[in-house]
Amino acid sequence: xxxxxxxxxxxxxxxxxxxxxxxxxxxxxxxxxxxxxxxxxxxxxxxxxxxxxxxxxxxxxxxxxxxxxxxxxxxxxxxxxxxxxxxxxxxxxxxxxxxxxxxxxxxxxxxxxxxxxxxxxxxxxxxxxxxxxxxxxxxxxxxxxxxxxxxxxxxxxxxxxxxxxxxxxxxxxxxxxxxxxxxxxxxxxxxxxxxxxxxxxxxxxxxxxxxxxxxxxxxxxxxxxxxxxxxxxxxxxxxxxxxxxxxxxxxxxxxxxxxxxxxxxxx
Numbered sequence: 001x002x003x004x005x006x007x008x009x010x011x012x013x014x015x016x017x018x019x020x021x022x023x024x025x026x027x028x029x030x031x032x033x034x035x036x037x038x039x040x041x042x043x044x045x046x047x048x049x050x051x052x053x054x055x056x057x058x059x060x061x062x063x064x065x066x067x068x069x070x071x072x073x074x075x076x077x078x079x080x081x082x083x084x085x086x087x088x089x090x091x092x093x094x095x096x097x098x099x100x101x102x103x104x105x106x107x108x109x110x111x112x113x114x115x116x117x118x119x120x121x122x123x124x125x126x127x128x129x130x131x132x133x134x135x136x137x138x139x140x141x142x143x144x145x146x147x148x149x150x151x152x153x154x155x156x157x158x159x160x161x162x163x164x165x166x167x168x169x170x171x172x173x174x175x176x177x178x179x180x181x182x183x184x185x186x187x188x189x190x191x192x193x194x195x196x197x198x199x200x201x202x203x204x205x206x207x208x209x210x211x212x213x214x215x216x217x218x219x220x221x222x223x224x225x226x227x228x229x230x231x232x233x234x235x236x237x238x239x240x241x242x243x244x245x246x247x248x249x250x251x252x253x254x255x256x257x258x259x260x261x262x263x264x265x266x267x
Contacts, residue, residue, distance in 0.1 A: 030263055031096060031098060031099070031263070031264045032096070032097075032098070032261040032262065032263055032264065033094030033095060033096045033104055033261070033262055033264045034094055034095050034096075034097075034256055034259050034260070034261055034262070035091070035092075035093070035094055035260070035262060036090055036091060036092075036093045036094065036095060036103070036122070037090075037091035037092075038259050038260065039122065039250055039252055039253070039259075040060060040065075040090070040091070040122060040124075040250060042058050042059075042060060044248065044250075045058075045059050045060050045062075045063065045124070045248065046059060048124075048247050048248050049062065049126075049203065049223075050203060050223070057181075057182075058181075059181055059223070060087045060091075061086070061087045061088070061181055061225060062126060062127070062181055062223065062225055063087065063124040063125060063126055063127060063247065063248075064083075064084035064085065064086065064124070064125045064127040064139060064141055064240075065084055065085045065086075065087065065089075065090040065122055065123070065124060066084045066085075066122070066123040066124075066125065066243075066246075067085070067090075067103055067114065067116045067119050067121075067122055068116075068119070068120060068121040068122070068123060069116050069117060069118045069119055069120060070118040070119075070120045071118070073116065074116070074123075075111070075113040075114050075116065076240055078111070078113035080111045080112065080113050081111045081113035081114065082238075083139075083238045083240070084125060084127075084139075084141070084238075084240060085114070086129075086139075089105070089107070089110075090122070092105065092106070092107070093105045093114070094262065094264060095119055095252060096264065097256060100117045100118055101117070101118050101119055101120075101252075102115055102116065102117045102118075102119065103115060103116045103119050104264065119252060120251065120252055121249055121250060121251055121252060122249075122250040122252065123243065123246040123248070123249050123250075124246060124247050124248040124249075124250070125141040125142075125143065125144075125240070125241045125245070125246060125247055126141065126142045126143070126200075126241075126247050127139045127140060127141045127142065128140050128142065128166055128198075128224055128225065128226060128227060129225065129226040129227070130166060130167065130169070130226070130227045130229065130233070131226065131227070131228050131229065132170070132229050132231060132232050132233045133229065133230055133231060133232060134232055136232075136233055136236050137233070137236060138169065138233070138235075138236040138237060138238045138239075139238050139239070140165075140166050140238070140239045141238075141239055141240050141241035142161055142198070142200060142241070143200075143241035143242070143245035143247075144239040144240055144241040144242070144245075145161040145162075145165050145166075145239065146161065146162070146165060147159045147160070147161060147200070148160050148161065148162065148197065150197045150199065150206065150208070151206075151208070152199050152201075152202050152206065153199075153202065153204065153206065153220070158199050158200070158201050158202060159199075159200045159201065160197040160198055160199045160200055160206070161197065161198050161200065162196070162197055163188075163193045163194075163196035163197060163198060163205070164193055164194050164196075166198075166227060167193065167227070167229060169233045169234055169235045169236070169237065170229060170231050170232070170233050170234065171231075171234055172190075172231060173190060173229045173230055173231025174190070174230045174231060175187060175188065175189055175190065175229075175230045176188050176190075176193060176227050176228065176229045176230065177227070177228045178205075178221050178224055178226075178227055179224075179225050179226045179227070179228065180221070180222060180223045180224060180225055181223045181225045182223075186217060186218050186221055188218075192207060192210060192214070192218075195207045195208065195209050195210050196210075198224060203222055203223055203224075204220050204221065204222045205219065205220060205221040205222075205224070206219065206220075207219055
């Protein structure tokens, strides 16, 4: 009996040692992702916005970002999304080659549609954000609006949108503050906005019947990024441009050796 107990204890000790050894030698799979920010170069966006701008100017916040899969799917086509991402959101995402080239975001509020499988492209669309006095808002991608031909500051015809069309989701308002990409701002009355246009190529406002009465910074507001409106919007429907009007189409790489990887944890 004593020999049997000794033998049993020896077997148990060997099993315990073996289990510890297996645990010590086990390795968990490492998941690596590549920040999407790496693929949207500041210089490339400057070239489509204002090639004459200073090198430190960053215009990436002026655009909406559509992630597109190899089969044409994008979150703007999904019933649980429908919109393009702001730069502040897009730049925090990753593409994960080992997960079927899927895009990952850590924001728990982000709809699952933004985990795009086989992501191949990022499309950029020039947009303006609009916010009402209660903090509700929407964005307008400019090529999704009615385009007019307006005389620009060089006396030539140029495509433009009406400023009032940007605020079409307001029944009324008492004024609005325009903000540029660098937070430079000017205040406008409803009458001024009703007369104004935003020139799409020149990236500047014009007020055909009021220009002679307005100061330079007011009549030539440049690089419009957002509008804060003294009023309450009746809806918050975002307006997407058609894919054919994309301002920049970026193809994601198939080889990531030239890019910096990040180990992803708790995604």
